[in-house]
Amino acid sequence: MTTGTETAPFRRAIAIDDLGGGRFAAELGPHWTVGPKAHGGLLLVLLTRAGLARLDADAPGAAPDPLAVAADFLRAPDPGPVEMTTEVLKLGRTVSVVAVRMSQGGKAMLAATVTAGVLPDDEPQHADLPDLAPEPPADAFDPGAGQSVFGLSTSCDLRFDESSMTFMRREQGPPVVRGWTRPRDEPTDVLFALLAGDILPPTVFNVGGRFGWAPTVQLTALLRAKPAPGWLRVESRSRVVAGTWFDEDATVVDAAGRLVCQARQLALAPLG
Known part of the structure; x- marks a missing residue:
């Protein structure tokens, strides 16, 4: 659990434990929050880590990067333990897809799909970006x-x-x-x-x-x-x-x- 003052607080906050059988556990800390609830971006990262870990277990190295994450927020988790279950929907040469469900206290919190593959290194041919x-x-x-x-x-x-x-x-x-x-x-x-x-x-x-x-x-x-x-x-x-x-x-x-x-x-x- 991150305290917000230790080194590498992000890496600590997104740690997951492999429970076997496509199940993973994580601990939502008190500092990655919006008000009393866990921050939505951090929840996406945890779902993605669980999905990538499941894909790597089934096909090592085949889909190392997240390409897209689509999540429905069913309930807002509180700081504390959560569990994630995964189901591989597709293992492909270019794209693989895994479903991830997050629960807390026996209740469904988020349902997501993680699409994975290899991110490009090429320079973009076109980009329309904000001026910052x-x-x-x-x-x-x-x-x-x-x-x-x-x-x-x-x-x-x-x-x-x-x-x-x-x-x-x-x-x-x-x-x-x-x-x-x-x-x-x-x-x-x-x-x-x-x-x-x-x-x-x-x-x-x-x-x-x-x-x-x-x-x-x-x-x-x-x-x-x-x-x-x-x-x-x-x-x-x-x-x-x-x-x-x-x-x-x-x-x-x-x-x-x-x-x-x-x-x-x-x-x-x-x-x-």
């Missing part, structure tokens, strides 16, 4: 400074682009937020890029004073390349905020300027 500096500027907001209650900032480095987060000034603005993140005391890898697709505050906070818990209902992430060392820059935006629902598209770009993760989710908006 490779590293956070000196005036970027650090949610881990002072009396912050943003739990994730105790476990990884985070910086927010305040100009995009109008809610921090008690103003309204477009549902677009931007920031930077990187793990602490360990390399930036594809699993942290996956987590970064759900790392920023909800875009809906900028719209109409909607603050509070915004639970994810469904999230699909595409992994596009292995990230270069250093900061990841992230932009999240909503296309439609309507009634109790909003969508969110996140784009994650590495320090070398390559797209490494795209994440789209459907979530419930907090009450105004």
Whole structure:
């Protein structure tokens, strides 16, 4: 379990134990949370690790990288132990697929499919990416400074682009937020890029004073390349905020300027 102050807190937080028979166990720590609930990005990473471990057990080395993760959030797990069961749906030369179910206390929490293969090393022929500096500027907001209650900032480095987060000034603005993140005391890898697709505050906070818990209902992430060392820059935006629902598209770009993760989710908006 991570305390948020030890070395390599991300790697510790995503540790899994092989229980045999395609079953895996993990411990959700108290610092990778949003409020009292486990962070959705970290849950995706744990599901992915279990799925990749199952595929590697059945066909060693055949599908080393996650290509896509699609998850339905059935309930929100609390910090504490969880169990994951896996079922291989396809073993292929290019693409393999495994279903992963997460439970806690005998109740189903998340259901996902992990699509795996080999991430490309080629330079992209086309890329339409957000205009963000490779590293956070000196005036970027650090949610881990002072009396912050943003739990994730105790476990990884985070910086927010305040100009995009109008809610921090008690103003309204477009549902677009931007920031930077990187793990602490360990390399930036594809699993942290996956987590970064759900790392920023909800875009809906900028719209109409909607603050509070915004639970994810469904999230699909595409992994596009292995990230270069250093900061990841992230932009999240909503296309439609309507009634109790909003969508969110996140784009994650590495320090070398390559797209490494795209994440789209459907979530419930907090009450105004």
